[in-house]
Amino acid sequence: MLRVVQISKHFGQIKAVNQVSFEVKAGEIYGLLGPNGAGKSTTIRCLSGLTVPDEGECLINGYSIHSEPIKAKQHLGLVPQDLALYQDLSAHENLQFWGRAYGLSGQVLKERQATVLEQVGLDKRAKEPVKNFSGGMKRRLNFACGMIHQPKALLLDEPTVGVDPQSREHLLNAIESLKQQGTAVLYTTHYMQEAERLCDRVGIIDQGKIIAQGSVAELRKQMDEKDLITLEGQFDEADKTKVADFEVIECSPQQMRLMAVNASGHLSELLARFQPQQIHQASVQQANLESLFIKLTGRELRD
Amino acid sequence: MLSLSQLIAKIRLQSVLREKWGLFSWLTIPIIIVFLMSFITGGGSQDESRGTLLVTDLDDSFVSNLLVNSLSQGELSGWIGIKKADTKEAQDIMQAGDASAWLTIQADFADDFLNQQPTQLSLVKNPAQTVIPDLIESALLLFTDAGGYIQQLFSDELATIAAINSNNDLSDLEFTALSLSIRDRIDVFADNLDPLLIELKERQTEQETNSPSVNFGLLMFPGAIMMALLFSISSLAMLIWADLQSGVLTRLSASSRGLSAYFLGQQWAVLAIFSGVVLLLTVLGGLYFGLPVQQWPLLIIGLVISGFVMWQILLSLVLLMPTQRSANIVVNAAIFPILMLGGSFFPMEALPDWLAQIGLYFPNGYFLQAIKDALFNQNNYLMTAGLIAAGTIVLFWLINRALLNRLTRRNNA
Numbered sequence: 001m002l003r004v005v006q007i008s009k010h011f012g013q014i015k016a017v018n019q020v021s022f023e024v025k026a027g028e029i030y031g032l033l034g035p036n037g038a039g040k041s042t043t044i045r046c047l048s049g050l051t052v053p054d055e056g057e058c059l060i061n062g063y064s065i066h067s068e069p070i071k072a073k074q075h076l077g078l079v080p081q082d083l084a085l086y087q088d089l090s091a092h093e094n095l096q097f098w099g100r101a102y103g104l105s106g107q108v109l110k111e112r113q114a115t116v117l118e119q120v121g122l123d124k125r126a127k128e129p130v131k132n133f134s135g136g137m138k139r140r141l142n143f144a145c146g147m148i149h150q151p152k153a154l155l156l157d158e159p160t161v162g163v164d165p166q167s168r169e170h171l172l173n174a175i176e177s178l179k180q181q182g183t184a185v186l187y188t189t190h191y192m193q194e195a196e197r198l199c200d201r202v203g204i205i206d207q208g209k210i211i212a213q214g215s216v217a218e219l220r221k222q223m224d225e226k227d228l229i230t231l232e233g234q235f236d237e238a239d240k241t242k243v244a245d246f247e248v249i250e251c252s253p254q255q256m257r258l259m260a261v262n263a264s265g266h267l268s269e270l271l272a273r274f275q276p277q278q279i280h281q282a283s284v285q286q287a288n289l290e291s292l293f294i295k296l297t298g299r300e301l302r303d
Numbered sequence: 304m305l306s307l308s309q310l311i312a313k314i315r316l317q318s319v320l321r322e323k324w325g326l327f328s329w330l331t332i333p334i335i336i337v338f339l340m341s342f343i344t345g346g347g348s349q350d351e352s353r354g355t356l357l358v359t360d361l362d363d364s365f366v367s368n369l370l371v372n373s374l375s376q377g378e379l380s381g382w383i384g385i386k387k388a389d390t391k392e393a394q395d396i397m398q399a400g401d402a403s404a405w406l407t408i409q410a411d412f413a414d415d416f417l418n419q420q421p422t423q424l425s426l427v428k429n430p431a432q433t434v435i436p437d438l439i440e441s442a443l444l445l446f447t448d449a450g451g452y453i454q455q456l457f458s459d460e461l462a463t464i465a466a467i468n469s470n471n472d473l474s475d476l477e478f479t480a481l482s483l484s485i486r487d488r489i490d491v492f493a494d495n496l497d498p499l500l501i502e503l504k505e506r507q508t509e510q511e512t513n514s515p516s517v518n519f520g521l522l523m524f525p526g527a528i529m530m531a532l533l534f535s536i537s538s539l540a541m542l543i544w545a546d547l548q549s550g551v552l553t554r555l556s557a558s559s560r561g562l563s564a565y566f567l568g569q570q571w572a573v574l575a576i577f578s579g580v581v582l583l584l585t586v587l588g589g590l591y592f593g594l595p596v597q598q599w600p601l602l603i604i605g606l607v608i609s610g611f612v613m614w615q616i617l618l619s620l621v622l623l624m625p626t627q628r629s630a631n632i633v634v635n636a637a638i639f640p641i642l643m644l645g646g647s648f649f650p651m652e653a654l655p656d657w658l659a660q661i662g663l664y665f666p667n668g669y670f671l672q673a674i675k676d677a678l679f680n681q682n683n684y685l686m687t688a689g690l691i692a693a694g695t696i697v698l699f700w701l702i703n704r705a706l707l708n709r710l711t712r713r714n715n716a
Contacts, residue, residue, distance in 0.1 A: 048557040050556060078554060083549075084550035086314060086551065097307075100310055
């Protein structure tokens with residue numbers, strides 16, 4: 001349904017997206033994970049036709065977004081990272097506006113307005129001006145506007161940023177129901193728990209390149225079931241020799257990151273190798289997408 | 304159900320109506336300026352004259368009445384209003400400074416004139432005024448000179464008329480002889496006077512009878528309506544930038560039909576707003592300044608089209624700018640010279656010739672003058688102006704559509 005083929009995009013000297021390729025099938029949620037500035041939003045802009053890539057092609061339901069934009073956009077929904085709503089209009093009016101923008105009219109539009117308002121839990125406040133809504137409610141409406149026309153492919157650019165837990169749950173449930181209906185969803189986020197809950201497959205993007213791709217289970221396998229140990233304190237290069245039997249991911253003057261199977265069981269023995277005042281804090285993280293990202297890049301997702 | 308472009312137009316109209324103070328300022332600032340200017344220049348309703356000549360006619364004869372009536376005829380009527388008063392009343396009015404000049408006609412004025420005796424007119428001018436008292440004096444000098452020539456040319460006939468005036472009796476034979484005598488005398492001088500004078504007089508008379516009397520306020524108020532439109536253009540164009548900043552335009556450009564409908568919707572909204580503003584101000588100005596109702600449609604249609612041309616031109620400036628702030632600065636910087644030289648603050652008729660010529664190169668100046676010439680001067684080049692307007696609208700429509708695409712794309716880069 002959604003296919004990205006070897007796209008690249010430069011802004012001056014900066015290579016925002018570099019030879020990115022992936023595919024999202026109908027009824028599948030594909031997560032694009034990466035820190036800020038990794039190239040997620042640029043990829044979404046290329047896919048939605050807002051930016052023309054320097055190389056490569058983006059296909060929506062078989063139509064190129066750049067050579068056949070009208071046909072391609074008919075099947076595409078976009079939920080941008082920033083709110084795109086008329087604040088003075090009500091939720092109902094905003095949905096009418098965006099429904100019209102995607103060619104809906106008459107009874108179909110009315111029914112879709114009612115359905116999506118219920119899906120995002122705003123049916124009781126449909127007539128209120130959006131400017132009176134909380135941030136989370138605005139996010140939910142922003143999402144509803146993107147799916148009003150039941151697109152075959154939906155692009156979600158960090159839809160849960162700054163959202164309260166109640167709104168987040170509404171959104172995640174709505175996305176899961178879209179999947180059940182056969183919508184292909186591209187979901188960008190830097191919240192690992194969301195990606196692990198929602199996504200059938202995940203692509204990890206950093207500095208414009210996809211550095212790992214596969215199902216969550218496949219990616220966990222890349223970690224060899226190892227946990228991540230993070231030590232904070234004062235370190236130098238000589239300290240590396242003390243942990244030669246561990247896999248050292250990073251060793252900086254303030255922090256050391258290591259990987260080990262069953263890390264919790266080895267932690268006290270590991271700490272004993274250092275001076276007591278040398279370590280200020282120690283933590284263990286079980287194998288997940290976040291620890292995989294750190295393993296692959298040496299950096300955290302929110303860096 | 305509304306189409307997308309109509310819905311967008313409705314949203315835009317609602318947002319304009321919500322900004323009541325903005326709307327209020329578009330309408331009131333031009334109204335205040337035009338009324339202030341018309342009061343300053345004394346150009347209220349068209350029946351008001353600019354100066355008052357008090358006349359104390361102690362003679363009250365056919366000849367003295369002829370003289371007084373002459374002063375209130377033709378173009379002089381636009382400048383001088385005659386008010387008859389007795390000596391006491393006239394003195395009081397002059398003391399109060401409420402008249403431009405005071406003319407006293409002596410009791411034996413007609414007898415002296417007809418009998419070719421020297422006679423005297425007394426004129427007292429208001430020293431607080433400059434132009435109108437001098438104008439009255441010049442007019443009187445012209446009439447007294449003319450009286451002198453009439454005395455020279457028609458001395459015998461005037462003597463006969465004087466006799467009629469005293470006896471009030473004339474036989475058919477005497478009347479015929481008098482008529483023939485006057486005609487013979489005119490025939491003698493006809494070769495020198497008739498051709499040029501008669502032709503010139505006829506042409507002036509024809510223009511006067513066909514064109515309405517135009518005062519300063521009437522000349523100014525079409526320009527003031529254009530001022531209201533130009534103020535609104537600045538705000539309306541900035542609303543497009545607001546939609547861009549809010550992300551609505553970005554999302555629309557990702558939809559299958561959004562951006563084209565958005566552009567069309569803006570045009571509908573602008574036309575609707577301009578029509579409302581022009582209609583309201585035309586009714587107010589037309590009633591106050593006395594523009595005949597049958598001329599309102601031409602003014603309304605002309606101004607809406609002219610405003611729409613200006614919208615297209617200024618919109619291209621706004622869409623060319625890289626940021627909202629620079630767009631705001633540039634459009635405001637452009638509007639002020641356009642207002643000053645394009646006949647909105649000062650009508651072209653009040654500008655020096657060289658400045659008025661420059662003003663005609665401004666699109667609003669050109670279109671305003673085309674409308675005013677059609678309304679007040681019977682100099683109709685509306686067809687040419689309409690073609691230029693249509694061409695400009697089509698050209699800038701295409702340019703603006705491309706610029707809007709470019710702007711949203713650049714904003715997404």
